[in-house]
Amino acid sequence: MDFDLSKEQEMVRKEVRRFAASEIAPVAADLDEKETFSIELTRKMGDIGLFGMVVDEEYDGQGMDYLSYIIAVEEIARIDGSQAATIAAGNSLGIGPIYYYGNEAQKKKYLPKLCRGEALWGFGLTEPTAGSDAGGSKTTATPDGSEWVLSGSKIFITNAACELSLGVTVQAVTGTRPNGKPEYTCFLVEHGTPGFKAVPMHKKMVWRASNTAELFFDDVRVPAKNMLGEKGDGFHQMLQTLDAGRLSIAAMGLGGAQGAYELALKYAKQRVQFGQPISKFQAVAFKLADCALEIECARNLIYKACWLRDRERPFAKEAAMAKLYCSEVMGRVVNHAVQVHGGYGLMKEYQVERFYRDQKLLDIGEGTSEVQRIVISRYIGC
Ligand SMILES: Cc1cc2nc3c(=O)[nH]c(=O)nc-3n(C[C@H](O)[C@H](O)[C@H](O)COP(=O)(O)OP(=O)(O)OC[C@H]3O[C@@H](n4cnc5c(N)ncnc54)[C@H](O)[C@@H]3O)c2cc1C
Secondary structure: OOOOOOHHHHHHHHHHHHHHHHHHHHHHHHHHHHOOOOHHHHHHHHHOOOOOOOOOHHHOOOOOOHHHHHHHHHHHHOOOHHHHHHHHHHHHHHHHHHHHHOOHHHHHHHHHHHHOOOOEEEEEOOEOOEOOOHHHOOOEEEEEOOEEEEEEEEEEEEOOOOOOEEEEEEEEEEEEOOOOOEEEEEEEEEOOOOOEEEEEOOOOOOOOOOOEEEEEEEEEEEEHHHEEOOOOOHHHHHHHHHHHHHHHHHHHHHHHHHHHHHHHHHHHHHOEEOOEEHHHOHHHHHHHHHHHHHHHHHHHHHHHHHHHHHOOOOOHHHHHHHHHHHHHHHHHHHHHHHHHHHHHHHOOOOOHHHHHHHHHHHOOOOOOHHHHHHHHHHHOOO
């Protein structure tokens, strides 16, 4: 067994940590407070190669392994959940389906811009009446000559309604399977297509500086060449995308836990009560020890899942475990971190308050904790 990171992986950690400290940390609280998605910061993240990290260089990607990408998300999340969300959704959900299922023309058309961070692409799965039950989508696509006509709506779609949004992958019903269940196919729908409207969603508790959208498709006509893969492959493509996406949500849990823990440890060493730093009280020290322990376990779990993926071995069970565990570890860590800060932990001036809020999405997005337990229990034969 070799627990050392490669030189390239160490370099990614060092560079992304430096970038997050110098470019994200100074503005994160303000962007969160004002609920502002920053185009400038997104472009900067693109400039240092944070989009298309695992995509081949021929499409302007970085050609790195999955673990390098996960380390990058971890390091951004250590400072700010919103920017980590933009990167994680950009890579796994936006670029992923086009890279893995797109034909050459689609890849050449979209990937270079997406990989350079000049544009963002959305992943349109969730609908108002179909969340965990992704097989209950109602959006339809009907053939009409050489075109398909899409009708329906999507909700909570990341990166889909800002100045940089170029388009979205949409899962739509295209027929009925022999077993009576709906047949799903994915389509690439560009912004500006008549009948397609993207409306930003505001007043979020979490990820306030990330872009979240509600999408409306009112008889939207797309050419047949915008179909992703084969007719009927949509559901499978979406589920496989989520397997990999789960690792980036897990990385956000790990990085967020690490960031909140570091803030709490620093505060505990500085804050004096009863004549000594509160870190000297066993009740506080044990909380921090538990945080350090769980973060270590979480890191080993997610890195192992990435190791499997990088060797093209099955990793879906481990990805579900990592997503569930890292999210819940961050939940326990932010709770301890706020407790260690006492009343100050409830004030926006202290960063842990933001970590506390941002954590909650991780229990819900890309398959809730309950859904992860269903996935894991199926893998273990229940
Ligand atoms: C900020 C944000 C960004 C998002 N980004 C995207 C995106 O880019 N693309 C996208 O497609 N979606 C996105 N989502 C949607 C997200 O994936 C869904 O919110 C999530 O899958 C849960 O669906 P739901 O909200 O409809 O909850 P529901 O599915 O209605 O679940 C409600 C509750 O019921 C529980 N539940 C449901 N079914 C079961 C069951 N069978 N057994 C046990 N418990 C169950 C759930 O675990 C949960 O606790 C985003 C959401 C948010 C908030």
